[in-house]
Amino acid sequence: MQFDDLLTEQRNHRSTHIDRESTLEMVGTINREDHRVARAVQKQLPEIAAAIDAAYPKFDQGGRLIYVGAGTSGRLGVIDATELQPTYGLTEQQTFGLIAGGNQALTHTLPSVEDSPELAQDDLAAVQLTENDVVVASAASGQTPYTVAALKFAQEHGAIGIGFSCIEESPLAQLADYPITPVVGPEVITGATLLKAGTAEKMVLNMLSTGIMVKSGKVYQNLMINVVPTNGKTFERAKKIIAEATQTSTLAAERALDRAGNNVPLAIVLIETKGTIAEAKKLLDATGGHVSQAVKLSDDVHQV
Numbered sequence: 001m002q003f004d005d006l007l008t009e010q011r012n013h014r015s016t017h018i019d020r021e022s023t024l025e026m027v028g029t030i031n032r033e034d035h036r037v038a039r040a041v042q043k044q045l046p047e048i049a050a051a052i053d054a055a056y057p058k059f060d061q062g063g064r065l066i067y068v069g070a071g072t073s074g075r076l077g078v079i080d081a082t083e084l085q086p087t088y089g090l091t092e093q094q095t096f097g098l099i100a101g102g103n104q105a106l107t108h109t110l111p112s113v114e115d116s117p118e119l120a121q122d123d124l125a126a127v128q129l130t131e132n133d134v135v136v137a138s139a140a141s142g143q144t145p146y147t148v149a150a151l152k153f154a155q156e157h158g159a160i161g162i163g164f165s166c167i168e169e170s171p172l173a174q175l176a177d178y179p180i181t182p183v184v185g186p187e188v189i190t191g192a193t194l195l196k197a198g199t200a201e202k203m204v205l206n207m208l209s210t211g212i213m214v215k216s217g218k219v220y221q222n223l224m225i226n227v228v229p230t231n232g233k234t235f236e237r238a239k240k241i242i243a244e245a246t247q248t249s250t251l252a253a254e255r256a257l258d259r260a261g262n263n264v265p266l267a268i269v270l271i272e273t274k275g276t277i278a279e280a281k282k283l284l285d286a287t288g289g290h291v292s293q294a295v296k297l298s299d300d301v302h303q304v
Contacts, residue, residue, distance in 0.1 A: 008140050008166050008193050012186035030195075033188050037199045040166075040182035041207075048204060051162045051178035052211035055134040058160060059094075060216050060288060063132030065209065066159075067097040068124070068150040070114035072194045073138040073164075073201060074099030075106055080205040088218040089226030095209075098123045100146040117149030124153045131158030136208065138163075140197035142170020142181070151175055164204055166197045180204055217290030220245055220268060225291060229262045238264050246271040265291045273298040 015029050059065060065084070067077025078097030084090050099105045100120070101113035113119060129135075135154035139147040142165030152175060155161045163176025166184050173179035182204065184196040213219060218226050223245050229235040242253035245268050252271065259277060260266035269280040272295045280294075287293035 006141050006143075006167060007183065007185060008187065008197055009191050010186040011190050012188055015188045018188065030188050033185075033196055034199060037182070037184050037196050037203065040184045041200055041203045044180050044182050044204070047178065047180045048207050048211070051180060051208060052215060054160055054178060055162065055208070056212045056215035058132045058134050059212055061132050063130065063134055064093065064127075065095040065212065066127065066129075066133055066135045066154075067095075067138070067205075068099075068120070068135055068147060068154075069097075069138040070100035070105075070144050070146045071109070072198050073140060073144070073147070076198060076201050076205060077136065077138055078106060080202075080209055084209055084213070086227075087224055088213045089228050098127070098150070100144075114144050114146045117145050120146045120150035121153050124150055124157075129154055129157040129159050133159040134162065134212075135159045136162045136164065136205070137172060137176070138165070138201055138205075139170075139172055140166050140193040140201070142167040142172040144172075148172050148175060162208070164201055166193075166200060217288065217293070220265070220291040225264050225268060227264060229257070229264075235262075238262070242267050242271070265289065269294050269298075 018026055018029055021029060065081065067081050069077045074097065078099055081095045081097040084095050085092065101110040104110065105113060135151060137147045137151040148171050151161045151163055151172060155177065161176050162178045162180065163172040164180050165172045166182060168181050168183060173181050182200045184200050187193060187195045189195065223241050225241060225245065227234055227238050227241065229238040238257060239250045239253045241264060242257060243250045248271060256267040256271050257264065260270055266280055266284060268291055269283055270277060273280060273283065275298065283294035283298055287297060
């Protein structure tokens with residue numbers, strides 16, 4: 001497919017007069033197009049769920065969640081990985097983003113780097129992929145040479161390959177183990193894929209990473225329980241999370257957190273199971289750190 005033929009590069013007949021619209025009309029046009037993004041992503045929910053179900057067991061087994069892309073797509077991947085670290089208590093080794101051109105490309109447009117398959121292979125080789133790793137490769141057009149080569153390299157080394165693009169049957173979609181292709185249509189400003197395509201990617205990455213974190217036990221109920229209390233603010237947040245999760249007072253939460261050595265999941269299991277620290281640790285070890293499974297296991301044991 002020629003570049004000019006790509007749906008993401010075609011003109012949008014609904015915005016051809018945007019330069020003559022009032023400001024209110026202009027933002028209304030943009031907003032109506034954004035509504036199309038949510039509907040396009042909705043059509044991909046089965047594909048997103050399948051990708052999550054394939055990815056989280058690998059992450060549970062010590063695999064890494066690695067994002068790859070160029071330009072806007074690469075930057076959004078780096079953002080998602082970076083935000084996962086404080087939100088779910090992950091390290092920089094567990095999740096990170098690779099962008100064509102390296103860190104300089106986060107704030108500068110670098111010519112030609114997205115056209116280099118060799119650069120992608122070098123970047124992926126440097127992180128020493130394993131069969132437990134999950135690589136999320138994103139490109140609005142689905143044919144960026146850097147991104148396609150990165151995904152191919154990852155798969156050749158046993159990693160799961162998830163491919164995000166806004167073009168059905170693109171090279172990236174055809175290559176991916178789990179293709180996700182919300183078709184958002186032409187952009188409000190022709191070819192400006194930082195708009196609808198970028199919004200679609202952010203929505204999809206949010207679902208993917210949140211789903212993997214939930215399935216991997218980083219969430220209890222709807223609370224982010226892997227917060228690490230390192231200062232006054234995070235200590236208060238940890239107490240609030242424990243209190244809300246267990247429907248107890250912040251004083252009881254503080255006492256449990258102290259007994260658990262500032263380990264929030266352990267404190268929650270301690271309160272929920274009404275056992276000892278040793279018993280709570282044993283339950284968490286038996287369930288791979290999944291709080292909800294640990295609590296259920298305790299309930300099952302007591303019902304026998």
